[in-house]
Amino acid sequence: MKFTFSWLREFVDVKKSPQETAYALTMAGLEVESLASLGGQEDWVMEVAVTPNRGDCLGILGLAREVAALTGGRLKLPPVLPHVKGSGMERLVDVQIRSPSLCPRYSARMVLGVRVADSPDWMRVRLEVCGIRAINNVVDVTNYVMLETGQPLHAFDADRLATKRIVVREAGGIAKLVTLDGTERELASGDLLICDGDVPIALAGVMGGKDSEVQWDTHTVLLEGAHFDPACVRRTAKRLAIHSEASHRFERGVDPEGTLYALDRAVFLLAEAAGGVPVKGMVDRYPRRVKATPIVLREKRVSGLLGIELSRREAERLLKSLGMQVQSRSKIGARVVPPSYRRDLTREADLIEELARLHGYEKIPSTLPWVRPVGAGYDFRLQRERKVRAFLLGEGLTEMINLPFTSVELNRRFYGLWGDRGAAVSILNPLAQDKTELRLSLIPGLLENLRANLAQKARSFYAFDLGKVFCLNAQRSAEEKQYLAALLCGARGHRGLRLKEELAPNLRDAKGLVEGILEVLGIEAQPTWSGVGVGSFLHPGKAAVFGFGEREMGCLGEVHPDLCEELGLAPFLVVELDFEGLVQYAPRRLAARPLPRFPSVERDLAVVVDGTFPAQRIVSWIKELNHSLIEDVQVFDEYRGSPIPEGKKSLAYTISYRAEDRTLTDAEVNQLHHELAARIGDVFRAKLRG
Amino acid sequence: MVRESLETLKDEFLSRIAEGASEEEVERLRIEYLGRKGKLTFLFRGFKELPPEERPELGEALNRLRQxxxxxxxxxxxxxxxxxxxxILKAERVDITLPGSRWERGRIHPLTLVMDEIIDVFLTMGFEIARGPDIEDDYHNFEALNMPPDHPARDMQDTFFVSQDRLLRTHTSPVQIRVMEQRRPPLQIIAPGAVFRHDDDATHSPMFHQVEGFMVDSHIAFSDLKGVLTHFLRQVLRPETGVRFRPSFFPFTEPSAEIDIQCLLCEGGGSTSEGQPCRVCKGTGWLEILGAGMIDPEVFRFVGYNPDQVSGFAFGMGVERIAMLKYGIEDIRLFFQNDLRFLRQFS
Known part of the structure; x- marks a missing residue:
């Protein structure tokens, strides 16, 4: 709401400077967003951000009331031309309200002999300073009075009304109306219309119709000052995407008692600015009187909610300064009736807010409540997230945060770990046509980050994203999960003298990342790895999925050569994990083990096997032996090439032996190891080396 | 005679050894004097030829010389x-001005850094963390927060819809409802997370982050809201930051407050040293940083609490906004472009 300081002073004797007034308003909840001097006119333009509950402050009158309450200035009202008693108006127009719940009041006056022209300069300047385009003296007067009172008015060219029988009704079967902006509007049955007989002439409280608009040749003006239901106006305005000055005010609550003053003021200005002669009498249909209900205000509640003691006298003084009546008092409190223009005050809490606001938030002390701690202070999930982030940053990965919007195509190619269990969630009102779905996977976001960073000449790109992904499950309800994805591209960044050899990461680096994450989370269970069922964007031979039992927890791999070609990049690696799922496997407690009392002995073992033989099989087989003296098995080498025959490879393992109760002798270990090696040779039909 | 030759030998040895400049030369000297054919050995041999009465004295002298x-x-x-x-050590000296050698570290996203700071202040005050879904229903996002379908306050939050009734949450406040539906007071909760608004420019991103917080018990007053939030702001920003509370409106709190901090750039003066209006606070000296208020009795009714028996406050803040103020970032989109040159600045 924009207005000038001089205009405000026509409504209240302001005792303070514009700056002081602006500060007082801001600190009372009517934030002055700007205060600018109007060059040379010794006047100021003020813009107040009016919150949606304060419809009354969408007019200078309402702001003047606030200024009066805050600074003690006296309120005054500018001159009006009240109607002269008579039946002239009744003979010329008839008003009928068919939907009194949507239109509790409809008032109207009529002015004859209007000469439509440009408004006087003082009016045009004021309107334009306040952000309203001047049109002609009649329309300008309605806008001028709306700015003054907050009551939207509409002017019809009465000579263009065929029947002069004004009917306020819901659209029902009426399908269309051309509004004064020239747009043909499709009506819905619940829209409230102003009709001339059966012909719609305005969308009530939203916008007038084209056909009855005031034009340069208009002589007779019918002025409407009505009260419409806020929700009804809002529904229509929203649906038709019309945000007019009128609808803005009606939605936020207009004073139902304000129609007549606004009309009388407009008639006064029309007489002055357009030479109009008012018709005797007026129309005021008010089938549903909007009554304010008294509110009980308990003193205890005031002090309990605000943390201050306000004396009864002070509280009453503050309430009365806002135009409230204090009807009766008891030990508990008082019955308070708010004024008609404060439609936002319906409950005790609303009154307490008014007291706090006028008393001043600044004067309320700062206290610290006594707290009853309830399981606070440590959040398991948060701490897991922090540990994993710290690990990844040590591994050289930088955190990315991406928006979850993506395209249908990307979701089709990168479907995360949802498999064929679900479809993507669509956005009904996307911001862009390539952002119509919520991501199934974090990988497209990282690919975009990779592309953008390489375009900025990044030499390598190591990144991760710990974010949410979304999916519609089989029951068509949306599921969301926290995933972790990582991307490794190029040789890991190194600081210092240039390295002799830069090694691009390979699949085992990605797997190492996953193993590291499991370790950081304290997960001891060994996941199962499989090359079956990897995403089509991954290299079929250099990718894997892994999980616990049947539950798939993640995938990793080198991207498919086709994708590399498409992006124009050398091969790189991606990892994606169901982080939320993994955290469920993380133990809540750690238990320390005592140190072993006797030394372990290590022996190596090398076997020649088929080129496709998975190294892990021998590890698993040894572990499943559950031999009390075998402590650990690790693969430490894979070798192909001379002297190993074509199509074969050599695998080397190190086995560590330890007894809990004694030091193993060399002879004992040698025998154990020899037997183990022989059995492995048999079981896997492998040739032992060395 | 022998005694004299001993003295001569000693002097000669001393001058020879002073000249011996390498381990080899010293070794040669050892052989020359102490070896089987050495000069001292030779004297020892001559010892036997001495008269017996001279032997002890000379023997001692000879031994002393050998020693x-x-x-x-x-x-x-x-x-x-x-x-x-x-x-050798001197020759091995390296150039200490050459750069150190290390692998590049990654960086934590600045929003995570700020989020962590905010969370930690509240955790130390005894708050706990709650989480809620990003895809919400109309009831939790609006209705139970006292925003019925035709409420104009919905205009303040342009919404992405995924179906008739499901939407991307426009704020973290629905977590308030979800927690209160499940639990009874006392409650001290913060709910960090992503929120979504149908908006995209230099100061608005369709996704941003909020931290919602609330405290509900039998005795919580507006003065407590002031105390807790003032403490929080001074912890996260500067201990001497000026903080002001002014009335505002949110459908789910009553009374409601907007909380401003003194501008971090002009320190509340509103202008630069050249007298220009400060570009961060636009000359007002204050920056909006938090929205808060006493939880509206209507909200308590929605979750089945008796508003006469409990009271509480709630607050919400934008993480991006705090990060932008803290680090002097002017374009919110930088957070989501994920340019390493930007992210690497936050070590």
Whole structure:
């Protein structure tokens, strides 16, 4: 709401400077967003951000009331031309309200002999300073009075009304109306219309119709000052995407008692600015009187909610300064009736807010409540997230945060770990046509980050994203999960003298990342790895999925050569994990083990096997032996090439032996190891080396 | 005679050993004096030919000389070894001005850094963390927060819809409802997370982050809201930051407050040293940083609490906004472009 300081002073004797007034308003909840001097006119333009509950402050009158309450200035009202008693108006127009719940009041006056022209300069300047385009003296007067009172008015060219029988009704079967902006509007049955007989002439409280608009040749003006239901106006305005000055005010609550003053003021200005002669009498249909209900205000509640003691006298003084009546008092409190223009005050809490606001938030002390701690202070999930982030940053990965919007195509190619269990969630009102779905996977976001960073000449790109992904499950309800994805591209960044050899990461680096994450989370269970069922964007031979039992927890791999070609990049690696799922496997407690009392002995073992033989099989087989003296098995080498025959490879393992109760002798270990090696040779039909 | 020759031998040895500049030379001297054909050995041999009465005295002198020679040789050898070690150490000296060698570290996203700081302040005050879904229903996002379908306050939050009734949450406040539906007071909760608004420009991103917080008990007053939030802001920003509370409106709190901090750039003065209006606070000296208020009785009714028996406050803040103020970032989109040149600045 924009207005000038001089205009405000026509409504209240302001005792303070514009700056002081602006500060007082801001600190009372009517934030002055700007205060600018109007060059040379010794006047100021003020813009107040009016919150949606304060419809009354969408007019200078309402702001003047606030200024009066805050600074003690006296309120005054500018001159009006009240109607002269008579039946002239009744003979010329008839008003009928068919939907009194949507239109509790409809008032109207009529002015004859209007000469439509440009408004006087003082009016045009004021309107334009306040952000309203001047049109002609009649329309300008309605806008001028709306700015003054907050009551939207509409002017019809009465000579263009065929029947002069004004009917306020819901659209029902009426399908269309051309509004004064020239747009043909499709009506819905619940829209409230102003009709001339059966012909719609305005969308009530939203916008007038084209056909009855005031034009340069208009002589007779019918002025409407009505009260419409806020929700009804809002529904229509929203649906038709019309945000007019009128609808803005009606939605936020207009004073139902304000129609007549606004009309009388407009008639006064029309007489002055357009030479109009008012018709005797007026129309005021008010089938549903909007009554304010008294509110009980308990003193205890005031002090309990605000943390201050306000004396009864002070509280009453503050309430009365806002135009409230204090009807009766008891030990508990008082019955308070708010004024008609404060439609936002319906409950005790609303009154307490008014007291706090006028008393001043600044004067309320700062206290610290006594707290009853309830399981606070440590959040398991948060701490897991922090540990994993710290690990990844040590591994050289930088955190990315991406928006979850993506395209249908990307979701089709990168479907995360949802498999064929679900479809993507669509956005009904996307911001862009390539952002119509919520991501199934974090990988497209990282690919975009990779592309953008390489375009900025990044030499390598190591990144991760710990974010949410979304999916519609089989029951068509949306599921969301926290995933972790990582991307490794190029040789890991190194600081210092240039390295002799830069090694691009390979699949085992990605797997190492996953193993590291499991370790950081304290997960001891060994996941199962499989090359079956990897995403089509991954290299079929250099990718894997892994999980616990049947539950798939993640995938990793080198991207498919086709994708590399498409992006124009050398091969790189991606990892994606169901982080939320993994955290469920993380133990809540750690238990320390005592140190072993006797030394372990290590022996190596090398076997020649088929080129496709998975190294892990021998590890698993040894572990499943559950031999009390075998402590650990690790693969430490894979070798192909001379002297190993074509199509074969050599695998080397190190086995560590330890007894809990004694030091193993060399002879004992040698025998154990020899037997183990022989059995492995048999079981896997492998040739032992060395 | 022999005695004299001993003195001469000693002097000669001393001058020879002083000249011996390497371990090899010292070794040669040892042989020359103490070896089987050495000069001292030769004297020892001549010892037998001396008259018996001269032997003890001369024998002692001879032994002393041998001991002396041995000691000096040893000493000289040690000296030379030490000198050689020093020479080598000196020769091995590296250029300390060459850069250190290390693998590039990653960086934590600045929003995570700020989020963590906010969370930690509240955790130390006894708050706990709650989480809610990003895809919400109309009831939790609006209705139970006292925003019925035709409420104009919905205009303040342009919404992405995924179906008739499901939407991307426009704020973290629905977590309030979800927690209160499940639990009874006392509650001290913060709910960090992503929120979504149908908006996209230099100061608005369709996704941003909020931290919602609330405290509900039998005795919580507006003065407590002021105390807790003032403490929080001074912890996260600067201990001396000026904080002001002014009335505002949110459908789910009553009374409601907007909380401003003194501008971090102009420190509340509103203008630059050249007298221009400060570009961060636009000359007002204050920056909006938090929205808060006493939880509206209507909200308590929605979750089945009796508003006469409990009271509480709630607050919400934008993480991006705090990060932008803290680090002097002017374009919100930088957070989501994920340019390493930007992210690497936050170490």
């Amino acid at each position: 002396f020679v041995e000691d000096r040789l040893e000493f000289r050898l040690g000296e030379l070894k030490q000198r050689e070690k020093e020479r």
